[in-house]
Amino acid sequence: MAETPPPTERIITRIIEQEMKTSYLDYSMSVIVGRALPDVRDGLKPVHRRVLFGMHEMGLAHNKPFKKSARIVGDVMGKYHPHGDSAIYETMVRLAQDFSLRYPLVNGQGNFGSVDGDNAAAMRYxxxxxxxxxxxxxxxPINELSTSENTNVKILSKDQQTHTASKWFDSGEHPTRKITTTKGYSLQGSYNHPVLTLTANEAGKPIFVWKLLEKVTEGDYVVLxxxxxxxxxxEVNLEKFYPSFEHLRVKRVLPISLDEDLAFILGAxxxxxFIGExxxxFCNTDRAFVKAFEEAWKRxxxxxxxxxxxxxxSSYGKKPYSRLECHCVATIAFLHSIGLPAAKAREKVIPSALFQSPQHIAASFLRAYFEGDGSISSAPKMVELSCCSVSSKLIEQLQTxxxxxGIDxxxxxxxxxxxxxxxxxxxxxILKFSQNIGFFSERKNAKLDHVILNYKKDYSQTDYVPFISDYIRSLGSSSFVAKHNFDRYPAMQKNYALISEVIQTQTGQSQASLFEYFIxxxxxxxxxxxIQEAGIQPVFSIxxxxxxxxxxxxxxxxxNTEARMNKLAEELLQDIDKDTVEFVPNYDGSLKEPSVLPAKAPNLLINGSSGIAVGMATSIPPHNMNEVCDAAIKTIDKPTLEFHELLSVIKGPDFPTGGxxxxxxxxxxxxxxxxxxxxxRAKTHMEENKNRARIIVDEIPYMVNKSQLIEAIAELVxxxxxQGISDLRDESDREGMRIVVELKQxxxxxxxxxxxxxxxxMQETFSINLLALVDNQPKVLSLAEIIKHFIDYRxxxxxxxxxxxxxxxxDRVHILEGLITALDHIDAIVNLIKNSTSxxxxxxxxxxxYKLSEKQAQAILDMTLRRLASLEQTKIRTEHSDLLKLVKELKEILGSELKIRGIIKAELYELKEKYGDARRTDIRAGEAAALEDASLIKPEEDVITITHAGYVKRLPSDTYKQQRRGGKGIIAAETNDDDFIENLFVANTHDSILFFTNKGKIHWLKVYQLPEAGRYAKGSAxxxxxxxxxxxxxxAFIPVKKFEQGKFLFMVxxxxxxxxTSLEEFSNPRKGGIIAINxxxxxxxxxxMLTNGSQDIIIATEKxxxxxxxxxxxxxxGRAAAGVIGIKLRKDHVVGAALAESKKTLLTLTEKGxxxxxxxxEYRLTARGGVGIINMKITDKxxxxxxxxxxxxxxELMLISQNGTLIRTPAKGVSxxxxxxxxxxxxKLDEKDTVISVTKIVPEDTA
Structure with missing residues (x-):
């Protein structure tokens, strides 16, 4: 017995088709409204709006400090857009790209992509x-910091702060740059990677500035x-480095952790x-050092x-020396594993476990290393410790x-x-080395102590704070400030207090905090x-x-990279705090977000929009600010503005990349x-160079990738x-684009x-589809409608x-009236308050x-005694008077639509003044000439295939190699299970194909205009x-070699x-097609059908x-004619027509198979216009x-049914x-299924 569902369950029976239809429609509208299409009012999609509102909430105005991109993205994602950080960051990047937006809304600091198609830098370093x-x-090493994106590790930040790194990112391979400093410190990173630098502001004061590696120049001061x-x-646990003892005869005792003894051994x-297989x-002349090594080894x-x-x-300074050797296989394998491989001296590196050891263990390693490879030298004015190695990497690691x-x-x-x-x-x-590391030998340590004791000079030519001396001396003058140094740390520590006191006396401002920060x-x-290019390398971030x-x-x-809003974005958000737009709950109902921005600027037109929804797409080009504002102003002045008047102002799209x-x-x-x-088209000009011409490309069409364009041109050559190009190069720089095409002589x-x-x-067709949301419904709009919607919304x-x-x-007038009442009766009110119990x-x-409201009474009670002064009383009365005037003005505005429109005009004039600029895109009169010049196309035979589903392609005829009788043939095209090749023919590239539509129009395509594809490609729709x-x-379609006399097109x-109609009538192709029959x-x-003018025609009807x-x-x-009656119909319609060729039979198919x-x-020849004869006896069967x-x-035939069933059968199988x-x-058909078509097919294997 079937189980009965619990009574709490609610099961609704639905037809699956209906459920899928409903769900798909819901999904479609969700994409249309919530993702893909802009609102006609502010020109923004939801994610754009959320990014800008999130930045507004974070206070990222155009004149405020930049904020980290990751912080912005995280804030927007957490509060308003929980769909992953990629979508948010990509949106913010596009809003910052001056080659994507005509008027960028975000000011990005860092690599936000380029017209070359370079990806925007990761939002992180x-x-x-x-x-x-x-x-x-x-x-x-950052590439070993984690094995997954989520991590939790403490790291050192600026100002010696400790913070947590919560994410680790493998950012892929990117072009990198290496910077190297005076002392040899170096860093390699992506171009967008920012490092801290010190520079001077306009007043000469030293300030910190984050600079991208691509912006760093020689002479910049970086901060270490x-x-x-x-x-x-x-201590680092070493058990993971143990070798396998399975194949060893003797198992050895190995260190469990990296302690001072092992660190000493590794340094020595x-x-x-020498580390061999x-x-x-280990060799050394110092017996004490050798003994220390032996003792550490034994432990x-x-x-x-x-x-x-x-x-x-021998070679050791002509002194006897000791040599220690170990041949234990397990011990040698362990040392190899820990980071001492059997490598050449120039390949030596410090084992990574030492970098991850406590400071005293690291000191033991350095002590042994400097004991063996270090030296100390001194002169009256100089002291120096040094070490050397043939390994560049080892020296670099030692320096870090x-x-x-604390030693540089x-x-x-x-x-x-x-x-x-x-x-x-x-x-x-030297002092820090002595205190924290030191040598092993008493002799070297004694020499070090002696040098420190007698080294009086504490002045460094390279270790100082730049800019601070000039800045301090620019603030004031005194003999002490002029005489004493204070940009070196020891001198700064000694003198800053007195210098700060002198400066404060002269300027009233102390600079002590500045000095104390550096100290x-x-x-x-x-x-x-x-600064060097370091090639494409894997890069990482946290x-x-x-x-x-x-x-x-x-x-x-x-x-990391940073961003803030541009000033224009603030115009879109202006007055958002004045109840101008509706706020709706965010995704989890915890916060409110705007459903639209106030949009002072006509953003939809000036920046355009593009997006693909379900079953529809928008493509709105950007326009010039001056022209759009002028058009809006003209429309306000004359709501019935004629179309030609509108076009006299808006010349056309104005793309950020020109063209x-x-x-x-x-x-x-x-x-x-x-x-x-x-x-x-791209904008170009010509140059002459040594009897040769060159084409210079100055601007390219909108959204064209410059690097890919150059690669494509190189492939075409x-x-x-x-033909005719000898060289191609990109000479673009920060001054602008310059692609040089050198021509052959x-x-x-x-x-x-x-x-x-x-x-x-270099020539692109930009499709325009002015589709936007109007009242949350997608609507295709005219230019005038977009402007009208903007004006109405504003x-x-x-x-x-x-x-x-x-x-x-x-409200303020109301409060002020209460305060004025109090001032007019101040004594009585003071007595009233004094005599009140509470x-x-x-x-x-x-x-x-006094007949006051509660708010007025509370304001009087909150009034401070200083407001009783005569000057304060005057301020209150003046404010009241001014506000009454303002109230009157505001009421007049609300009572006059004309005044409201006047305010909109004034704001548009203000936008023009602030952001208006010259057009970038030129408009050239006359249409683009057809560039597919047949004289430039090589005549050759191609094989054309057209499938039943309407896919077409061409292949060179030599694709189909000649085969002997009985050959297998080759595939003409790969098709889906529900598609098949319906037509295959050979045509010259200069031939035409005429396409006829159900609406009676004819379209032309040259064969060379058809997509060329491989044998296994299905072609293009x-x-x-x-x-x-x-x-x-x-x-229908007709291939035509020549539009010659004596050929006709017969239409039914x-x-x-x-x-x-004579074929010659259709010899002049028109873009967009023409009417073939009215x-x-x-x-x-x-x-x-293509006929010779005297062929027999047969027409069949449904009944x-x-x-x-x-x-x-x-x-x-002629082409404009409507035709004549071919067959009289009696509540019937034609299902097909064909040339009545005597050697063929007429196949007729019914809906029931x-x-x-x-x-x-069997069909007698009659005059046209008759009712005809019976072609097939029609019954319910x-x-x-x-x-x-x-x-x-x-x-061979292919039959297709309503439900998509296909059956292939030979024609001779039909009686x-x-x-x-x-x-x-x-x-044979399923119940309720019917046949809809039959067609001849081309065999898959075409010999």
Whole structure:
């Protein structure tokens, strides 16, 4: 027994088709309204609106500091748009692109993409994988910081702050740049990667500025952190580095963690050791150092024997030396695994585990390394510690490592000795080395102490705070300030208090906090001396949960991209806090967001919009601010503005990338009807260079990718589709675009240019579809309608704003009237308040005695005593008087539609003044000439295939290689299961194909205009190649080699009309097609045949009638004629027509799957215009006739049913029987299914 559903369940039975239809419609409207289409009022889609409103809520005005992109995206996503950060960031990027928007709404700081198609930088910083980030785990390469996007690690930020990195991103491969400083510190990152720099503001004051790597120039001061903050506290566990002991005879005791002993061993081996595949050696002349190494080894590797050999002097300074060796396989494998591989000396690096060790362990490593490879030298005015290595990477790592101890150093290359050196100079660095690291040997430490004790000079030529001396001295003058240095840290520490006191005495402002900031954070300011392109590399980034979003890596302080609104965006948001727009709940109901912005500027037209919804798309081009504002002003002045008057103001689209619009017919059509096309060309000029011409491309069509355009032109040259070009290069820079096309000597520049326009995207067709939401419904609008909607909306906003201001003014007048009453009776009111038992009692007394409202009484009680002063009283009365005037003005505005329109005009004039600029896109009179010049197209034979579903393509005829008899053949086209090749023929590239539609129109295509595709491609839809109207579809096509005399087009309509027109009448192609036959209302063109003027025609009807007559009975007519009666119908209609060829039979098919073949001789020849004879006997069993076709025995047929069932059958399988018969079953159908068509097909394997 079936289980009964619980009574709480509600099950609704629905037909699946109806449910899918409803769901799809709901989804469609959701996409249309909530995602893809702009609102006609503010020209924004929801995500654009949310980004701008989110930035507004964050206070990111055009004159406020930039905010991190990740912060903006996170805020918008969390509050208003929970659909992933990519959509939000991409939206913000587009709003900032000056090549996408005519008037950008976002001011982006960083790489926000380019006209070359470069992707916008990730909203986060991006550095190369080997960059060492300062974390709670030590110095970690950023590519090893995490294995997943979500992470949780403490990192060091600007000003020695510790924050959490919550996200880790592999940002993919990007072009990178490397900057190197005076001392050799370097950083590699993406062009958009910001680093902290120090510069001087207009007053000369040193300030921090974030600069992108692409903006950093030689001489800039970058900021490096050399604090000792944030070190690991636990030793690194080493068990993961243990080798497998399965194949070893002896299992060795290995260190569990990286302690000071192992760190000492690693430092000594990197400095003075040799690491081989089967042996480790350590050599040194200092017996104490050797002994220390032995003792550390015994503690770290107690059962790994270390062999000692005493050697006579050789290359070690002519001194005897000791050599220690270990041959234990497990120990050697462990050291290899930990980061000491058997590599050449120039490939040595510091094991990564040391970077992640506590400071005292790192110090043990450095102590051993400097003991073995370091030296100390001094002079009366100089002291220097140094070390050297043939490994560049090792020296670079040491430099970064030392910075974590607060020690800066110089990195240099000795080209004579071909080694890299690291120098530590200056008393502060030497002292820190002594205190935090030191040498192992007493001799070196004693020398170090002696140098420090006797080194009196504490002055560095390179370690100072730039700009501060000039700035301080510009504020005031004194002998002390002029005499003493204070830009070096020791001098600053010593003198800043007295200097600050002097400056404060002279200016009234203390600079102590400025000095104290630099002293506290002790930054190293390094000048950039080298900027290099570092190639395309994988880059990585992290999200830091802090306001500054900064992190320290390779010593540099790093940052991410930032953004804020442009001033124009603020115009769109102006008055949003004055109840001018409706606010609706956000996605979770926790907040409110605007359903539309007040939009002071006509954003839909000035910036345009594009988007694809379900079943519809919008494509609105951008326009010029001056022209749009002028058009709106003219419309306000004259609401019945004529179309030609509107076009006298708005010349046409004004694209941000410039270009030239060719002609105006498509533009005028778009502005009238909402749909049209414009042709946009690149703007070029010619130059002569050494007897050769060159084409210079200055501007390209809107939304064309410059890099891809250049690549495409290069391919055209290589494929010889464009000839006459010798060289192609991009010389574009920040000054503008410049693509240079060098021509071969003798090349015709006009021909080459036309070839480029024809074959490349130097000429583009921009489709215009002025589709926008009006009252949340999609609507195609004319230009005048868009302007009218904007004006009406602005009138509503101005009215609501005025009402808000009026209410606020009246509320204030009301309060002021109460205060004036109090001032007029001040003594009595003071006594009343003094004698009241409470504030509520006093309020009640004021209300009752002076007829005040509660708000007025409360305002009097809140009034301070200083308001009783005569000057304050005057201010109150003046404010009251001014507000009364304002109230009167506001009421006059609300009472006059003319005044409201006047305010809109004034605002439009203001917009013109602020943002108006010259047109960028030129408009050239006359339509673009047809560039498909047949003389430039090579004549050749192509094979054309057309499928039943209306897909067409062409292939070179040599694709089909000649085969011997019995060959298998090759596939002509790959088709879907529900499609098949209906026609295949050979035509020359210069031949024409005439396409006829059900509306009686004819369209032309040259064969070379058909898409060329491979054998397995299905081609392109014919409807996409022709400019068809709504409800228009192709019903017939005729290939034509020549439009010659003696050839005719014979047309048959569904209502039985026939027409014969000379083929020559159609020899002049027209864009968009022309009328081939004038149809009566309700009639359609159903069949077209190419004839010789004397052939027999047969026409069949739905009710089984047929007529056969010679076409000589139909006189030739002109294109404008409507035709004559071909067959008289009695509540019937024509289903098809064909040439009555005597060697073929006529196949007739009915809706219930019955069919027959009948010899042509069965049909007697009659005059046209008769009712005809019986073609097929129609009964309830076989149903109405749906199709006819002439066939021979070798033909194959495809039958198609209403439900999409297809059956393939040979024609000879259908019986040849008489006219007045019911036919035989050809196709078995399901209940309620019917046959809709039959057609001859081309075999899949075409020999």
């Amino acid at each position: 991006c550095v190369t994988g080997d960059t060492l980030v300062v974390t709670e785990k030590g110095l970690v 952190d050399r604090s000792q903050a944030l070190w690991p506290h636990t 081996l990197l400095a003075e050791g 089967k042996k480790i050696e 770290a590797f107690p059962d790994s024997t270390l062999h000692r050999f005493e050697r006579k002097p 490592f030392l910075l974590r101890f 150093s110089f990195r240099r290359y000795d080209k004579h000795r071909t080694i890299y050196k690291l120098y530590l100079r200056g008393a502060r660095n 506290t954070h002790n930054y190293l300011f390094e000048q950039v001396v080298s 999200k830091v949960d802090s306001d500054c979003h900064s992190f320290v890596a390779n010593g540099f302080i790093n940052h 030239i619009i060719m002609g105006s017919s498509g533009m005028i059509e778009a502005y009238k009807t909402g749909r049209g096309k414009v042709i946009v 290589q494929e010889k589709k464009v 003798g090349a015709n520049s006009d021909v080459v240019l036309n070839q480029l326009f024809s074959h490349s995207r 009138a509503l906003v101005v009215r609501k704003r005025t009402e808000f201001d009026l209410n606020a003014a009246e 504030a509520d009692d006093a309020k009640r007394g004021l209300i009752d005695k 014919i409807v996409n190649l022709l400019q068809l109207g709504e409800g228009e579809k192709v019903t 309509t569904c209502n039985g009309t026939v027409k014969k 149809l009566e209302e309700g009639d359609e063109l159903c069949s077209v 089984g009638m047929g007529i056969k007559f010679n076409e000589k009975n139909v006189r030739p007519m 019955y069919g027959k073949r009948t010899e042509m001789s 076989n149903g109405k006739v749906v199709s006819i076709v002439t066939v021979s025995d070798d033909d 040849v029987i008489g006219r007045s018969t019911q036919g035989v079953r050809v196709m």
